[in-house]
Amino acid sequence: MSSFAARCGIHDERREARAQQLSRLIGESGIELVRFVWCDLHGVTRGKTLAAPAALRALREGVGMVSTLMLKDTSDRTAYKVFEPGGAAQLPGFEFASNLILLPDLSTFRQLPWSPATAWLQCQPWFQDGTPVEYDTRRVLQAALRQLGDAGFAMKCGLEIEFHIYKIVDTHAQLDPAQADWPGQPPNVAMIHPGYNLLTESWFDMAEAALRIVKDTAQALGLPLMSLEIELGPSQVEAVFDATDALTAADNMVLFRNGVKQALRRAGYHATFMCRPPFPNIMSSGWHLHQSLVDAKTGVNAFMRESPSHGAGREDAAHSLTTVGEQYLAGLLQHARAAAVFCTPTANGYGRYRPNALAPQSVLWGRDNRGAMLRVIGECADAATRIENRVGEPAANPYLYMASQIHSGLDGIRRQLKAPPATQAPYAATNDKLPTSLAEALDALRGDDVMADAFGERFIRYFTHIKQAEATRLDDAKDKDDFQRREYFSRI
Template identity: 40%
Template sequence: MAERGVGKQGFVAEHGLLTPEQQEAGERSLALVEQHGLRTVRMVWVDQHGAPRCKFMSAADYAASLRSGIDFSGAVLNLDTTNHVFALAFAEGGGLGIPELTGFPDMMLVPDPTTFRVLPWADRTGWVLTDAYFDNGKPVPLDTRHLLRRQVQQAKDAGFDYLSGLEVEFYVLRREAPGRIELDQTGWPPPVPAVSAFQQGYQYLSEVRLAGVNDLVERLRDAMLEVGLPLRSIEDEWGPGQLEVTFDPLGGLGSADAMVLFRGAVKQICEQQGLHATFMCRPGLPNFFSSGWHLHESLVERATGANCFVSDDGAQALSPTGRRFVAGLLEHARGMTVFTTPTINGYKRFKPYSFAPDRVTWGAENRGTMVRVQGGPGDKGTHVENRLGEPAANPYLYLAANIAAGLDGIRRELDPPPAAGPDPYSAEAPMLPTSLWEAVDALEADPFFASPDVFGEGFVRYLALMKRSEIGRFLSEVTDWEMREYFEFY
């Protein structure tokens, strides 16, 4: 029988792209399609920004994709955050030095059936993450999920399993005209929706305030539990309409995949309620604070299942392995910020005395440090919390950069500097970048991330080219601040 018209017939088996575990998960996913009468499967590929790109496929074509993959435009690799082309797309190698990208042909997306979900907020609809390959079967080197998978494997090769948990802040706002979109003179909708604060006032960790948005909280709660996300808590934060969600730890790629599904769920469910959810770090609205994404992480010894960060020394909060992991994070912190904080807006969060870090520090149970140690001697839950991230970060790059830097500290047996004192904002320590352009310079100045065992020179050059394109567009715009500052004065 001829294969349905998606992808390339027999592509998956020809190149051995699904593991036995994934093949078994594929059979289970087809059973779920039949059991729930699914008509659509959203096949999601996460781009270089961490944004989900997608094709809505029929259920029959999803089944075919397990054998043949689906074709997907490679041109998305050449788009910055507003779909501006930033490289010479029709140069040899797509302007990126990758022969397979010459002419920007289609990529082949292969579903990872272990990520298959039935979406409770969409009618008879499934959801699955995919990995990108060229038609010769080689992984697309700019696919960030591939990059994280490689770092997870590096950890395994060193005898560790990587464990991480999410703590994410975001804002919910009320759309002033739900369901109605006004077009501008070009015929396009405005880039910023007309919104107002979802809540008023500041009542941090207030039962009453959170109960005031109980309908939304329950919808989010039910959706996350129904798709199998390990929800731990939902709480209100300082800003009006600012929420924080935390999840129990997951292994390997788990937290990154969960972050993609979580952000999509929140935005879609809020949209259905006439609301707007944003993971932008610092919205330019009155009395709004920054949102952060704190990454909780540890290593587990593969041979024993023991937490490698637990200290048996009463004078140390972390084991020697944990201390070396932290030393690696600190060693590469400035270059890492492009991966943890990839937007121009995110650097407005790094302010002194803001509960966000402003310099490269660490300490036990200190929320002003960059790396906060939670736990202590003999505590089996001991782990570290990297407080660098913004909620808009690409989760695969965020986790991969942490694993790589931490493993580097372990391999080189690095020692961290002395822990920060009570006031980390006055510590004598390197300052974090204060802008995206400074962060890109720091990335290019640290050869570690460009090494073949981490992201590779090509990917770092690609990311820097993309970010410099975004920076150039930002610096060429006249801002409201400039108009207020100079228009009348001069």
């Protein structure tokens, strides 16, 4: 009888050879446990850990997963009433918390540097009849990349991620059974550096023990880490990664974020990718996504211009971007408000959009302007010419963040949109503003027909339904600070 992977149409001779190779590796390396992991809607890794003998079978047969894991909001509450008649009518296959099957991408196999004799495989969900689950966010990005490929392009992305690391003082409140709640308390923490001394070497030295764990973890996982830096805020740091293809970059973000949290936790630290941790006098963290298109056949940067367009001034996109680059830029601007909820998916993240804070507030672009939402980097004949989107928060699901950029940019290319002049005043009161709340961002997405068509109306309904549950609970919360402390700081 054929394996489940074969019935799904993905198990060919090449995959079988890889499965046999991994079987030998698991046996020869003394691996005892294998984590079969899936990235959920909120960018959190979930899954099951199998003993080595069971893991060998799961390479071909997969691992069962309760389908409600795909229906959770950020509190881990199921946002659909799956046990009520019609409660999951819009989601066939999810009724009554039925099972899905996780099948691993065998190319993602890694041994975890912080967990002895433990390996890791990234998976994607399938229905039991062998059809793919379209709501899986990795599939959403894969579908967007196929559309991009049909247009003759591929995408490269570089990651620039700000986050906070704290030293755990005690976990009494978090682990005291008498204080258990849903969601629970975070640990009590202290800072690893006092902040407000950007890039200072002495603060790096103070934080080096934690940052070495970050470095060692990233490199042991094979991630293209370039630098670790002290950011402006207290206990805030930044990691910068070299550019890769978009799917690899998204996978790397998932692996980095969750791996770093686990490795630091074992050493007595609490890392959070929450945008604005629940303390006074902190600085918001952003995730700046550097992106460019390349010719799918030649790999040549499709944004790079050899010389400025005739008559173009430095305020014009055509001064350093090709026609395709300008059209892509214009598409990002056209759909910026609708895409905001994919770039900043938590209610907490909208506190970052404020003037004169090295964070965007308005829908505009600038030439090497860190106050603008979109920063065009590179002069003529620069092979690294790219667009940096500064709107994202580090908690964003990377697959949805990148897919939103592709769909926005492709619309600009298809409609041959022209970008406005570069801003000289990114915080002017008259500028078209980004959404200021999760609820406003959801409304902007619902009102954008192009994005609904690109992502698919069923996915948009699914996504907005779950995110609306989060927004509604925040609105109803008596203590909104405590809501964010438990829901975001404790978990993200």
